[in-house]
Amino acid sequence: MLNKETKERIQALYRECIKALGLKPRLGQRVMIAEIAKSLGAVHEDEKGARDNQAGIAVVEAGTGTGKTLAYLLAALPVAIEKEKKLLVSTATVALQEQILDKDLPNLKKTISMPFNFALAKGRGRYLCLLKLDKALQHLSGLLSTVDLFEQSPEEKDRELFEGLLMKYGSGQWDGDRDRLPEEIEDSQWSHLTATHRECSNRRCPHFQNCAFYKARSAMEEADVIVANHDLVLADLSLGGGAVLPAPDKTIYVFDEGHHLADKALNHFRLEAGVRAQRQWLQQLEKGIEQFVSAAGIPHGLMHSLSEAPQNIRDVLQAINLVWPLVMDMMGDQEKLRFEDGVMPENLRQLLINMKSPLQSLLMCLDKLNDMLQKSLDPKEDSDFTRDVAEAWQAPMGIMLARAEQLSEALSWLCAQEAEGALPVARWLSKVPFGDSWDIRMSASPIAVADQLRKNLWSRCYGAVVTSATLTALNSFGKLSWETGLPEWATYERVMSPFNYPELGELQPVSLASDPKSDQFQGDVEAWLKKEIDLSRGTLILFSSRAQLEATRDTFLSDWYDQLLCQGFLPKAEIVRRHKERIDAGQGSIIFGLASFAEGIDLPGNYVTHVVIVKIPFAVPDDPIQAAISEWLESRGRNPFMELTLPAASIRLVQACGRLIRTESDHGRISILDKRLLSHRYGKLLLDSLPPFRRIS
Incomplete structure (x- = not known):
């Protein structure tokens, strides 16, 4: 039950907003505030802060014109602050995210007497990496011979752009967020300026103190309200929660545009591998390991696995070379081929299984090599490599490790066989563009994500709100409940639009x-x-x-x-x-x-x-x-x-x-x-x- 003080605070804040913003009180908005507050107020924690009951999930369909953003902010924010939780607002579209960040939250902050801070959370790939920018400029100036396993070195025509970005970031005119650049930047250009989590050396990086991504993370830690998107929330949950965003048990989630949550989750859990694409990066890796050994030698701790790596790569490539004509024959003139009941033909499945053992050995080697290169960047650690070698090779090897992990995970889904009676996994082949030609992509996806969401989200979060103007289908919440795995203790409410x-x-x-x-x-x-x-x-x-x-x-x-x-x-x-x-x-x-x-x-x-x-x-x-x-x-x-x-x-x-x-x-x-x-x-x-x-x- 919501305590009296919190209930009165929410009511007072609502009156402040109505008066300051010149709004008409709306019945539907008041009902939505009350339902969310009641649901979150039913959560109880023991002395150690653990939730001791199954409450706190409100599902509210709010018709157009309800003013749902204001309703869920006013209902959930006082509870979050009182309980020392983070309020995380997640959207499906950039347009709504921008509206909440640029309009709704600033207006609310100016209007109500309860102080709060808010911040935007984005994935690492949306932020500038100073180390990679520095390397790109050094390469263009001839001061650095960049290791490039992808044959995509920065181009001279981009020098002016890169120098301009460095100046803007250094002077504080730009915060390093790609989406806040006044001009468009091509993906091919941005790839030289941003780092994946495998490329990033974190606190070992010489630019860590000025890192755009970690500055944004720091601002997020100080915020009461964090705005993100469904993709980032799902990615964080798949890593166990708390990797990029606050831990689920410390968070009250609001999923605005909640009717997209299941589809976003399905896309997130889908795994795929292009046959020609896999062959290309493995060939690049074989060449790269040869260059690496020539430049750095083989450390004692990697003597066995690194010397076997070329043969492991050739074994995987041999299987891939056999897969290509087989899938071409299966596809024929079709653009897409789905395997009935998710059952992959046994001859194709066996070829994919043959990749798993050499790939696993390769994966362990790359993981250990990446760890050694990371440690060699830290002057406080015992180094296996010189700092020059570590700086040159850590990022490209990190990318290769990530690709090996992706292929390994995709093979696990593609080759698996579901238990009798279990939900099948959808598996299919499709033709996709690849350079000037085309590739055949092998894909696997669960057909439902209810179990994953139930396990990783609903049973772990402190509280949650799912809202949209369209949560019911044919006047029923049944489709949403089945697809998202909403628990039986969730509460449901339909708030009609005030429009006549x-x-x-x-x-x-x-x-x-x-x-x-x-x-x-x-x-x-x-x-x-x-x-x-x-x-x-x-x-x-x-x-x-x-x-x-x-x-x-x-x-x-x-x-x-x-x-x-x-x-x-x-x-x-x-x-x-x-x-x-x-x-x-x-x-x-x-x-x-x-x-x-x-x-x-x-x-x-x-x-x-x-x-x-x-x-x-x-x-x-x-x-x-x-x-x-x-x-x-x-x-x-x-x-x-x-x-x-x-x-x-x-x-x-x-x-x-x-x-x-x-x-x-x-x-x-x-x-x-x-x-x-x-x-x-x-x-x-x-x-x-x-x-x-x-x-x-």
Whole structure:
């Protein structure tokens, strides 16, 4: 039970915000605050600080306009400060993360009487590594012969950029965060300036005191509120928690855009290995070890394993050379090949198993070598190598160790055989670009992450809030609960939007002559758009496929040239900027967008008064993970369309409809050009899950 003092503090802070920000008190916002506070207040700890009950997880679907960010901050922050926990707010998109960091938290800090600090948490790869920048500049000046196992030395054309970044960082004009650079920087350029955890020598680095990443980590340690993204949270949890972010038992998590959590987790646990890519880096490693031994010799502690390393590499390469023609034959002309029930053909599986033993020996050798090189950077340690050798070789060997670890983990998933009755692992092959040619990538992924999230997150965290405008599917939390493994003690609440939808907007299910499966559908869509789109207004047209978007663009480009903005032909931010500029000037503007424009885009008022959804956003039918889940459901006599496909489409459809009404003064129309909403029985389920717009025909 929330103690009286904390409850009164939350209520007082809410009144302060309402008054200072000139907001109207909203019933839904108050309900959300109360539910979150009640859930977190039910957590009890023993004298050692260990949680002694199963409470503290609130799942709140908050309709558009609820003011959910303010609600969860006001409910959770006082509890976090009182209990000496960190409040970690995690988002799925950069847009929401920036809004929370640049607008919501600064406004709250200025408004309420309770002092707090906040900081942004990002992965190491988003920050400048001074050591690598220094090495790149020395290499360009001819002062350093950089060891380069990847044949990608810094280029002379980048010298001016690198020198400018060093000056900006040294003068304090830039904090080393890639995302805060005023200009874009190519991945190929940034790769010379940032370090992976295996390349980083941590406190042994001569630049440690000025390190951008560790400065950010230090600021995070002082913060009461930490803003991160789902990917970083999942990466930290997979390392045991507390590796980059605060430990779970010291943290109250808020997963905003929580409907993405399961998909993000699935992507995080997916492992893959390109056949040609693996062959390339192993060949580079063989060459690199030869160079290393020539330059540094073989220390006594590595005499046996390092002398065997070339043969281990050749053994792995021999197996890979046999894998390539086999997978090529399996693929044929297909772009993707999924193995039924996740069972890999035994001849391919045996070839992959043959790699494991020599790879394990190689992995142990690289791990020990990396550790020796790390220690040789520290003047306080007994050195196996000179400092020059350690500085030259530690980073490239660290990268090679990381690649060996990734391959070893991928092989474990690819070769494993699940116990009878256990959830299968999805396994598949796919053709992917590789240089000027292509590669075949072998992939493996669990089909569900509920057990991992239950074990690593829900059972360990002090408390958690999962929120979004779309957590239910077909008016049920069942899909979310199953996919994310939410525990039975979690509490669920739906907070309705304060918007009066019947007065603000209308919903038009359009019955074209054909449905999306017909060849006639594209022509019917174009005919309807030509007749119904008002070129003087702000319009958002959402497509489910890039091919259809581009085909429609080709049809209308000449007639709509002054109004049309298409995703894929301009950056997303530039499309939004130009669109707003045109509407502000009293002109019309039309956006053709895909899935990323159906969610997270905020175009209030006249910026969008007509949203057109070309068809029901069903998932791509050839997605191997979704296909594996469907196969597993069918094997148990269940209906994958009703349990998986339709609920997922419902969430995406609600998100797309949410682009129309963003404030209480907005108005407009949503048109859905998919007659299946009216002709199929499931159409009523989809329509009933949408906001209650006034229905028109």
